[in-house]
Amino acid sequence: MIDAVQSFSAMLRETLGERLNPGAETFVQMFAEDGVMEFPYALPSPRRLEGREALAAHLAYLARLVELLSVSDVAKHETTDPEVFIVEFASSGRAVATGEPFEQRYISVIRVRDGHIVHYKDYWNPLAILRTMRGREFVESLAPR
Numbered sequence: 001m002i003d004a005v006q007s008f009s010a011m012l013r014e015t016l017g018e019r020l021n022p023g024a025e026t027f028v029q030m031f032a033e034d035g036v037m038e039f040p041y042a043l044p045s046p047r048r049l050e051g052r053e054a055l056a057a058h059l060a061y062l063a064r065l066v067e068l069l070s071v072s073d074v075a076k077h078e079t080t081d082p083e084v085f086i087v088e089f090a091s092s093g094r095a096v097a098t099g100e101p102f103e104q105r106y107i108s109v110i111r112v113r114d115g116h117i118v119h120y121k122d123y124w125n126p127l128a129i130l131r132t133m134r135g136r137e138f139v140e141s142l143a144p145r
Contacts, residue, residue, distance in 0.1 A: 008091075011071045015087055021115030028056045032116035043126045066102050066132060068093040073105075085110045095132045102132040 009027045013020060024030040031037070037049040037058075049055050070092050077086040086109055093102040104124050111119040131139045 007071050008068065011074055011089060012087075015074060015076045016085060016110070016112055019083075019085075019112040019115070020117075024116070028052055028059065030117050031055050031120070032113070032118045035116065035118050035120070037120045037122065039122050039124075041124060041126050043130065063096075065096055066093050066129070067096055068102070081111075083111050083113055085112070100132045100135070102128065104128045 009025060009030065012027065012030060013025075020030055031052050033052050034050070035052065035055070037055055039047050046058065049058055068091050071089055072092075073088070073090040075088045077088070079086065086107065088105070088107050090103070090105050092104075094100060095102060105128075107123045109119075109121040109123075110117055127139050127142075130142075
């Protein structure tokens with residue numbers, strides 16, 4: 001089994017490279033003390049986390065729900081702003097309580113300044129987490145027939 005945080009952190013370390021403080025090993029350590037993380041498609045909340053402590057608490061909550069097993073299909077897109085990166089990737093895992101599979105694709109817009117992530121906007125499909133937590137039938141019941 002791959003530790004999800006280490007796997008995700010390793011992906012970020014490789015993708016963002018020298019832009020990150022070399023001593024920052026975990027995602028929380030890579031994040032600025034006053035950094036902001038946004039989830040435009042979150043259900044129902046939080047849509048915005050402010051600060052490293054809020055991020056750490058949110059990640060601990062998520063770890064009780066979903067165990068991430070892998071990160072793959074990583075593509076980095078550089079922008080005209082040297083602080084901003086766009087990263088596409090996939091993750092897979094399972095629900096902690098039920099073992100239901102979790103498959104998700106992400107597009108993340110990441111701003112790095114002075115060796116830390118100061119802003120991270122995370123775009124993902126909220127139906128994927130609903131499918132994992134509530135089942136395929138529940139998600140399919142949401143669509144009009």
